Amino acid sequence: MQNKLSISNLDFFYGKAQALYEISLEIPERQVMAFIGPSGCGKSTFLRTLNRMNDTIPGIRVEGDVLIDGKNIYESGTDVVALRRKVGMVFQKSNPFPKTIFENVAYGIRINRIHKDKTDLEMRVEKALYDAALWDEVKDRLHTSAFGLSGGQQQRLCIARALAVQPEVILMDEPASALDPIATQKIEELVVELKKRYTIVIVTHNMQQAARVSDKTAFFMLGKLVEVNPTQKMFTSPDEKLTEDYITGRFG
């Protein structure tokens, strides 16, 4: 199994405050890697260093290397726009654009000029919606507002939007934390389906969710990576006492 992302000695600072310490982690291709840990442990911050989403926050500083396919994304001269196209992101709160369902998915295709013509664009939108398991539910109302969808559908629309630009890695920041159990289950099924073609990194507060969908799990605490192991090992016999205490609910 090849490693898609390779992070070494990553430090992260908000101004003077250090949020991540010496993180080194290999993320294998076409697998699901879950990040777990108590609130404020840095798992979301770390996730956002992987597509340089943190760049939009003033006063941050990153040290160390994040290699994607062997190329350091923090090298000067990195095309952040191209990076974000390659590394898609789905957020905690579904954030559809104030546009139609179709235009939401088409947006990324349009700005990146991926499509050849109108027919190609329509096909790509349909494919993305289909891959996000949303097509059947929206095919008759593509040109209505995205805000008319349910919370779970909106989140799958955001996934479709991310898929439409043909990323290789998908980062998910607690994608189901605001959804009901049925909608959550659909997202989880989708994650498992998508890993056949994409490398997925998912941050979750829900440990059962991490257990259900991920191949490997990384446990963070106080800005440090405590343990990373195959998920079944992590949840049956973790190496670290700290991990054991966290996943058995002794703190956090």
Add this chain to the structure above:
Amino acid sequence: MADNESIHRRRKLVSSLMTALTLLCAVFAIVILLIILSYIAVQGLSSISLQFLIDTPKPVGEGGGIGNAILGSFLMTALACLIGLPIGIGAGVYLAEFGDNWFAKTVRFLADTLIGIPSIIVGIFIYTLVVLPMGRQSGLAGGLALAIIMIPIVARTTEEMIRLVPHSMREGALALGAPQWRVTLDIVMPAASTGIATGAMLAIARISGETAPLLFTALNSRFYNYFMDQPMASLTVQIFNYATGPFDVEHKMAWAATLILVGLILLINILVRYLTRRKF
């Protein structure tokens, strides 16, 4: 042990008292508005006729109307919008999206000050800057004066509305590889469009009611005038003229013109609300 029962009763009493007080204030505000509107309607309705709406002013006793004033107001407001809306919205976008520096802070402060300045001062400013060099009052000068009043209002409301767009929406677009300017243009502006339109509408309503700056700049005219470089009539100045005239029939016409003005502002309100209703 304090008597819980009596404390509870007192709290309930105070609570209902406060509710009643705020209700009273609300009723007061509404009643004043209704009195004004109904007074204008009662006073003005009798003088309104088609003739009144299309005629130009005539000497007392020969009838006369406000047709040219409506046209003048329309032309000058349109000019003000043409200049004021793009500049105001553009400035608002800058303040909201990139406004984290000393320059933006200064602009913001100046805009707030400008909003508070009496409009007559804007009139004098344009008088000095445009009317004197041109050698005469004109619709152009009037429109410019209105635009200057409009810009800070539009800029500040636009800024506030854009700031209300959730950060998560911008992140969604950035994460797709959109550059900052496209995020602003494609995502943030449409999301804030209803709010920006409301701000623009408020500004239009505000300048439609302005009299003082027009007195210096556009002056007035007794004729239909389609040329912006000529003095131009406006509803508000016409109302001022009728209202300050010595004859009762003029006063009646002032009321009628007022009713038309209020009606037009109401129409703009409804129109903008219709056009910017939530499509998404």
Add this chain to the structure above:
Amino acid sequence: MEHRIIDQQLDLLRDKLLLLGGATENALHRAMRSLTERDSKLAREVLEEDKIIDRMEVEIDRFSIEILALQQPAAHDLRFVISVAKITPILERIADHAGSIADAALILNDHPEIKKLVDLPFMAQTAAEMLKTALDAFTTEDSAISREVILRDHKIDEAYKRVFNELLQIMIDDPTTTTASAYLLFVAKHLERIGDYVKDICELNVYLTEAAFIKHSRES
């Protein structure tokens, strides 16, 4: 460390298992006594009490499933519940073997006694000690002791071979003892099986404490 709801339940589960373990030890002990002391009344008691053990097994099964469903244990907690759930039927089967020994005792007690039952008391004592030590090691989560108990099983296996050969010889020497000898052979086989079951319990304790699977490995 915070107090967790699951802790209470795990403690209760452990108590239930230990009660079952105690009842099983008792059944084995009394079944052997009914044989050595030729006490048919005691044998019937053992058979009667097997029903109680069956009920205890069902109760532990039910409770284990409840904890899995409602508390969703992870890591050590999960291994504990799984171990208990797997040890329970093993204990029940040991008790069944004890019952079978009591059955044999009922028949043997109608026949003349054969040569002090050869090595059977030794086998029984070894099995009983192994069972007790295995359960103690499970309670204290001491896998070293469990590994040691596993090694003791060969003593029973060797004794079984000796008893087998000896009883065969007795049958050949005196064909009138064939029925009694055959039943004694059954008893020996039951005891040999109990030894294997105790080994399984020990392996589960190694899984619980070390998260290591040693069953079917060279170690066992």
